[in-house]
Amino acid sequence: MTTEPTTTRPRQGRMRNLRLGRLLRRPPLLVHLAAFALTVLIPALLFSAFLILQFSEQQKEIAASRVADTAEIISDAIDREVYGLVTAAKVLASSSLIDDANLPEFHRRTVAALGSANTDALLIDPALHVVLDTRMPVAAALPGSVDTTAAEAVFRSRLPVISDVLFSRQSNELVFHVAVPVLRGDKVVYVLAIIKKARDLSTVLTDRKLPAAWTAIIQDRSNRKVIAARASNGQMRESETESHNPSIAELLGKDMTGDLIEASYASILTGWRTTVAVPDRVIGQPIMRSWLLLVGIGVLLLAFSAGLAVFVGRRIATPILRLADQAKAIGKGGPALPIHTNIEEIGEVSKVLASASRERREAEEQNQFLMREMSHRAKNQYALVAAIARRAAKESASTNEFLETLSEALNSLARSADLLAGKGWESASLDDLVTSQLKAFGAGNSEQIEMHGPVVNLSSAAAQTLGLALHELATNAAKYGALSVEGGYIRIDWSLGENFVLNWSEHGGPPVVEPKRSGFGTLVTQKMTARGLGGEVAMTYAPTGVVWKLTAPCESVLPH
Incomplete structure (x- = not known):
């Protein structure tokens, strides 16, 4: 039985180390191509990631601007509705029937004028007694529980006043008053108040076509809810909440996850505040899709680059090895035919003598x-x-x-x-x-x-x-x-x-x-x-x- 010399294994190790060192000093063409592909691809992916980050910041800025604009637009739309009620009240306040104390006829005409708008009117004297209520017949006993806060403010300021929302026992729902002075000369003889149901303003929100999960709420000066709505399937729908002072979180409910992008706008006419909000995740969805798309494309590009490096490396390495064989043949004095290749540089090296002849012909030409x-x-x-x-x-x-x-x-x-x-x-x-x-x-x-x-x-x-x-x-x-x-x-x-x-x-x-x-x-x-x-x-x-x-x-x- 013979034993292997003890020097064989160390010698093999040294040979492997030499080959590894030579490979590191002069790596093959395939390694160069792979490194080149990564050198080109990685900066492109990093730049794409930078663009996505920039895009996300811009999207947040655009969303914040859009939310603020939407709040202002909704507030302006509410103001137009309220201003229309102020105008109607002023027209009724100028009626000569009030001067003639012909309250039955004034009652009839007021009901006819306000019936299509689904609104009612009160006529309140300086003693804050309701002398006319279009919700009641002329001869009926008038209720004494009507809120006259807005009328008091009108008597003091002699200017139109829009009240906060208040609960009406007659309609069993939230309403607000648009009160204007009935001026005769310099004296306020009555206050005419138009009663409008708060939910009638919901059409201002439901007519808005906003992306899903957008929420809007209008609150009066006491932070009580006037109307609230949230977007679903491209349309704003009124939200019913038991709370008279709901928050955005209550309106969103289970969709309230993460931060909100919100903006508020206060009306100069009513003093009411319009708040519009959207969950930050809604804006982040397209950004997340962009990140996933970038990762997927990056993986595909890396795989494609590796395959391309192998394919191109073989196409280049083969004629280079043939060129080396040609150089050996020339060194031995044997015939060396030109190499036919589709790589221009290798073909030029192989045809150096023909190139010199061509240059001479070009000089003669x-x-x-x-x-x-x-x-x-x-x-x-x-x-x-x-x-x-x-x-x-x-x-x-x-x-x-x-x-x-x-x-x-x-x-x-x-x-x-x-x-x-x-x-x-x-x-x-x-x-x-x-x-x-x-x-x-x-x-x-x-x-x-x-x-x-x-x-x-x-x-x-x-x-x-x-x-x-x-x-x-x-x-x-x-x-x-x-x-x-x-x-x-x-x-x-x-x-x-x-x-x-x-x-x-x-x-x-x-x-x-x-x-x-x-x-x-x-x-x-x-x-x-x-x-x-x-x-x-x-x-x-x-x-x-x-x-x-x-x-x-x-x-x-x-x-x-």
Whole structure:
């Protein structure tokens, strides 16, 4: 029987430790992908949790604001009902039947007026005796137990008074009085009090469509219940409680769990207080659903991320291992075919030689493109020079004049070309173009030139066309116009709006006379410029100096 060497187990342990250390230093691609997914997912979940917290705070603020608004709305609705009773009482108090002491007829008309509103009326004299009660026949003995507190207050203040709720023996339920003075001159001869059942105000609450568990209660100045209601199935229903001074907790009953969001509003007209409340849990239900949804989505996303990490890790790891095999083959001097993979980076590493060849071809194609571009621009220049030469030959009277005209035009084109060459033949500044063309006449930076206008970059074609026009205008000004004498100057201004507008005006020169014959200069400054820029040219030979104006579309002047 042989025994295993005692060094085997420690050696295996060291090997496991080495593999574990190497794994920690260089974890596989799957671990990197999983870490990346968690790095992206966890901040998103935390941010979602933060948004839910913010949402819960906002919902509580919105609920508190809505509760306060609802309390005010209900109080205003009660006030409108009561104010309608005040108005009805004032109308009845102004009846002439009271002055004529015709109480039977006043009784009949009052009953007819108040019958549809389900209300009654009392007429009380200064001795606080009830002289008329529409609940009783005219000839019947009037009860002596009627509450006259509101009537006393009216006699003292001479103003309408709305009472607190009180129990009526006649109707065996809670009512309130709306008492107004019967004024005759400055004297209160009677007090007319309208009796209204408190439960008749319940329609103000039941007409409100509020979410479930919302509760509203109206209490008088003595904190006695006027009416109370709670929402059920989207509709407010009157709550019957035995207590004359119920609390919100009594109205909610078994639904009273946790905190309440409540608000109160006191009426200026009646002095009654309207309180609206809703359990905090009602607002918290959608928030709790949001938390549960976040947890569920988080679990699903974690599972999806783990599966995606395994799937993507295998798709990436396989071509990388094949790339390692290719590198081993290259190291041994064997053939190494390009790897076909849908991962661009691995494919680029595998095709490094083809990439170098492709870059060389791209460089050659770029050189060919530049040569074609230079050839194209040279052809354009040749065509322009040929057109100028033909026009100059046609308009010149002699060979010398032709050569001089052509030489000046070529010099003008050369100056424009110098400006364009500095900007890659893309554009040229209008300021630089004016300065360059007038500098040939010794006026480029002198006091004889005034330039005004915004910064404008001209296209290459527009720069050459305008350069020729400015050269011809400056030539004429130097020979016959403002540049031919001391003190003369030229004002050049331009603007960009719906169109490009360039103005040339001469000042302080000798009197100008319109030439009898139009030569090459007139052709360049008017016809060629207008046609080349697709615009209009106006030239005026004013006695004070030549005025030249170009109007052209902006798209024909500005670079594309």
